[in-house]
Amino acid sequence: MKGARALTLAARYPQSAEVLGLVAAAYDLIGNSRPLFADLQMLAERIQAALHDRAPEPLRAAIPGVAAYYHQPDPFAPSSFFARLALEAWARHAPLQVPDAAPNECPRCGHAPQLGVLRTAGNGDALFLACSLCRQEWAFRRGTCPECGETDPEKISFYTAEGLPQVRTQACQSCHAYLHLLLPEKDFAMIPDVDELAFPALDVWATEQGLHKVWPNLAGL
Numbered sequence: 307m308k309g310a311r312a313l314t315l316a317a318r319y320p321q322s323a324e325v326l327g328l329v330a331a332a333y334d335l336i337g338n339s340r341p342l343f344a345d346l347q348m349l350a351e352r353i354q355a356a357l358h359d360r361a362p363e364p365l366r367a368a369i370p371g372v373a374a375y376y377h378q379p380d381p382f383a384p385s386s387f388f389a390r391l392a393l394e395a396w397a398r399h400a401p402l403q404v405p406d407a408a409p410n411e412c413p414r415c416g417h418a419p420q421l422g423v424l425r426t427a428g429n430g431d432a433l434f435l436a437c438s439l440c441r442q443e444w445a446f447r448r449g450t451c452p453e454c455g456e457t458d459p460e461k462i463s464f465y466t467a468e469g470l471p472q473v474r475t476q477a478c479q480s481c482h483a484y485l486h487l488l489l490p491e492k493d494f495a496m497i498p499d500v501d502e503l504a505f506p507a508l509d510v511w512a513t514e515q516g517l518h519k520v521w522p523n524l525a526g527l
């Protein structure tokens with residue numbers, strides 16, 4: 307499902323076709339497998355080997371470090387691409403729980419949020435954060451910075467780009483963190499963590515504004 311969505315988006319947004327093509331190939335390879343943590347290193351290496359020839363140069367030589375990413379994640383390391391995909395496949399089926407997770411940490415695996423999802427609920431929208439590792443969603447207070455907890459409406463800004471009604475960028479003037487909020491009601495076929503890879507221009511723009519992302523996506527943006 308994620309692979310097919312990535313291919314649809316790759317055709318629609320040529321700017322991100324390369325990374326979406328790689329992600330599609332990885333998800334096709336992983337399928338519905340239920341890897342054990344002990345097998346993850348092998349799975350990550352299998353993904354890396356399968357994508358080697360079509361991957362951009364920094365990814366070709368990247369040796370995935372699955373345990374290293376899980377315990378001390380470095381989303382800027384090229385090898386994190388393969389480690390994260392393998393970990394996501396594992397986390398989908400693993401009985402994870404972090405009872406003392408902070409509001410800005412995933413209650414399943416404790417990792418950072420990748421993005422926000424605004425879902426229509428009752429007489430307004432409800433905000434959920436989506437995990438950068440296991441993709442779990444959890445409710446989070448709207449108008450709040452997930453990085454520093456700022457709630458002052460004067461300090462939290464929202465931006466939309468022409469032609470992209472399905473994404474809104476939330477930025478904090480206190481700590482200069484941003485993240486994208488995805489709006490599934492604008493595109494019912496949306497898979498938020500796959501769709502979030504399709505708008506690299508928004509990340510380039512945000513970086514130019516002096517902002518940094520709460521957590522970089524699989525493309526390192």
Ligand SMILES: [Zn+2]
Binds near residue numbers: 412415437439
């Ligand atoms: Zn998680």
Ligand SMILES: [Zn+2]
Binds near residue numbers: 451478479481482
């Ligand atoms: Zn902040």
